[in-house]
Amino acid sequence: MLSKKAKYAIKALLALAEGERDEPMRIADLARDQQIPPKFLELILLGLRNQGVLRSQKGKGGGYLLARDPSEIYLGQIVRMFDGPLAPVPCASQTAYVPCADCRDEAVCGVHLAMKEVRDATAKVLDGTSLASLLTKVHQVAPPAPPR
Amino acid sequence: MLSKKAKYAIKALLALAEGERDEPMRIADLARDQQIPPKFLELILLGLRNQGVLRSQKGKGGGYLLARDPSEIYLGQIVRMFDGPLAPVPCASQTAYVPCADCRDEAVCGVHLAMKEVRDATAKVLDGTSLASLLTKVHQVAPPAPPR
DNA sequence: ATTTACTCTATCGGATAAGTAGAGTATTGT
């Protein structure tokens, strides 16, 4: 299950990726546009900033900006950041491997085997999807409003 | 994240699939062999029975048996039964679709798009893996102890 | 100086997961 934090983070990042480049967006505006509780979004954006995904600008005219190109921000990083490893069980995780206490031999564990396949399939999708590529797909359905 | 219930369920089912056909296995034995708290396993097996995955036999010589062939029991059913839909978000679920309250238009929602891909990839693995096929894979690594 | 807007820590209520307890029921063997 994707947490609300991760979900809101992706929504906000997509909005930032779609907006004007180097035009900071305010928390309040993002929250309103994306239907996210403002104080909750605040927390999320702060986390993204501290991970180096976003930059921020204080004071009037301030707000948040992407810290790098949308083609270099992958969903895998965002989801892991808020929800932890992609693998359904720790023993199947690539980035945060922890063995199971109740497992005699991992090489012969059916759960391990099957869940490794799930984690690989998930990682293939999320680590292969950037904000830019996701926006492209969205725009194939409905083209973006042209900037004036 | 896979719940312990789902994990224990799969482990127990694999043990049953590997054991003698039509030889009931006792909760206590399964619990000991698979390192699962006995009373907790009790609950899990009861659930599997009530879903028609297992049959049970009371009294001396009793225990649990698979209700159908291992090649016809799929991980997808087991995981859904204990952990709910495979999709990371309800709006991406095939079997339990629920729209998001905070979503203006699903067709244009990046989260929806990406998570549908994740759910499809996960479903492909879990609905494509039966107890029998999983055991086959395990046995490719280490052949089973031959029955005496 | 004042306004704007991000920064950070603390807190709270509710839900859920994991596990435990115990009384009840059906079946088998003697």
Added chain:
DNA sequence: ACAATACTCTACTTATCCGATAGAGTAAAT
């Protein structure tokens, strides 16, 4: 019949975490 075996079912406890909110603090712009 009756005792032993083993599943059946409901209720409960405990801990943890998620989602959300509050409020004081800091930096930048005008």
